Amino acid sequence: GAVVSQHPSWVICKSGTSVKIECRSLDFQATTMFWYRQFPKQSLMLMATSNEGSKATYEQGVEKDKFLINHASLTLSTLTVTSAHPEDSSFYICSANYQADTQYFGPGTRLTVL
Amino acid sequence: SQQGEEDPQALSIQEGENATMNCSYKTSINNLQWYRQNSGRGLVHLILIRSNEREKHSGRLRVTLDTSKKSSSLLITASRAADTASYFCAPLGTSGSRLTFGEGTQLTVNP
Secondary structure (H helix, E strand, O other), X not given: XXXXXXXXXXEEEOOOOOEEEEEEEOOOOOOEEXXXXXXXXXXXXXXXEEEOOOOOEEOOOOOOXXXXXXXXEOOEEEXXXXXXXXXXXXXXXXXXXXXXXXXXXXXXXXXXXX | OOEOEEXXXXXXXXXXXXXXXXXXXXXXXXXXXXXXXXXXXXXEEEXXXXXXXOEEEEOOEEEEEEOOOOEEEEEEXXXXXXXXXXXXXXXXXXXXXXXXXXXXXXXXXXX
């Protein structure tokens, strides 16, 4: 149990376009999901906390207008990278809270912006 | 939130040997979780130990927690080449559910 999926697993886009990444909890409901970003050979950086039915909470330094988060249901959160630029190229990982104190992570989405 | 600091940063051992990784944190916790990340993949949840527990086992994994020293250790016994990965600890503070991560320990198990 406690499986989290992400879609797509990788995406290549042109600079200036927007990209949407989906995060789903497959066999449990998650009122809270989290979005992380990871650059090569670095650790995961928490970007934002996504709460079902309310606005996301962004970490300091993360532009909320650039990284739009929507948590419309108990099993789905989406991250949209708007007007993507090459510096946004990264590995984006989501996680979902399971039974309040355990986080399960998705497999990640590799974004490459040309 | 608080992040754990893993030590050592890198560890290289031979297959069959045991691997020990340590984690330190700064403030009170509800629990501490260990994760594994293979290169280019998401994090895999390994084990959770609660603040009132001192030791926990899961297969070849053994986790200890010393809340007085604010430290935890992860022992992998009889390591295999497939254990090669980065390992992260994630302390969950008493005030929230956000997990943040340190640099991790890069474990290399040589066949």
